[in-house]
Ligand SMILES: C[C@](O)(CO)[C@H](O)COP(=O)(O)OP(=O)(O)OC[C@H]1O[C@@H](n2ccc(N)nc2=O)[C@H](O)[C@@H]1O
């Protein structure tokens with residue numbers, strides 16, 4: 001029975017490089033969190049329509065996995081046929097609105113599983129074209145790297161060679177809205193890192209970078225996030241950093 005782990009991610013650093021329409025171009029180190037994952041299973045069962053079981057806060061049409069299904073079934077009739085005979089069960093462990101890429105990871109893992117089970121023979125590059133339509137973090141999960149330097153709006157994913165990191169997480173019960181935080185950044189904190197500094201950042205090991213950085217230097221979105229969600233400051237601790245648009249703080253052990 002097809003079953004796979006759908007890992008969480010943290011952003012070791014997240015720097016804004018520029019604007020692209022109402023989006024922002026990033027330079028970010030994404031690292032897979034091996035200790036935190038959802039589990040996605042395709043279970044044999046007759047289904048009259050696409051069936052997705054799991055503890056989600058949104059309806060099926062807004063689910064990233066459903067969006068991935070809708071996009072994949074355009075490629076081959078095998079996909080619809082497969083999900084007439086299988087349902088999708090997701091055991092959710094990654095908290096939502098946490099900066100951990102839960103929804104994005106689910107979509108990517110689902111895409112990889114369908115590519116295999118329906119024998120679509122699509123390349124990672126082809127799968128990323130679909131992934132990007134779902135969200136900026138999805139391509140990272142398609143490549144399945146332990147660490148990667150991600151740029152553009154998430155569409156450029158370069159493998160970064162380093163040891164697997166042991167990451168501790170604290171996710172306060174504060175649901176951080178990504179759009180609001182980017183807007184606050186753009187309105188009140190806008191700054192761009194230059195390409196020369198990005199080049200140096202992308203060569204630095206994650207542990208070395210963090211040993212010399214502060215939470216606000218590592219992640220351009222932390223200051224705006226803290227203005228909107230004032231309780232975040234209660235969780236600030238030495239050697240703890242902020243992932244994505246939060247609310248998760250992480251420490252590399
Ligand atoms: C912050 C990160 O999680 C870093 O890993 C990602 O860049 C977030 O990307 P994402 O999950 O695709 O973000 P979404 O939740 O779909 O985006 C919500 C809103 O955030 C803003 N947004 C998002 C990503 C980005 N690179 N620039 C943006 O300005 C956009 O207004 C977007 O409409």
Ligand SMILES: Nc1ncnc2c1ncn2[C@@H]1O[C@H](COP(=O)(O)OP(=O)(O)OP(=O)(O)O)[C@@H](O)[C@H]1O
Pocket residue numbers: 056057058062063064065095096097098099100101102103104105106107135137178244245246
């Ligand atoms: N498969 C899914 N798992 C979790 N949330 C999902 C999923 N599909 C859609 N969502 C919705 O996406 C929104 C954000 O979920 P989540 O924060 O996990 O996604 P993410 O953008 O990948 O992660 P983050 O931005 O926090 O790093 C929530 O409204 C949630 O209901």
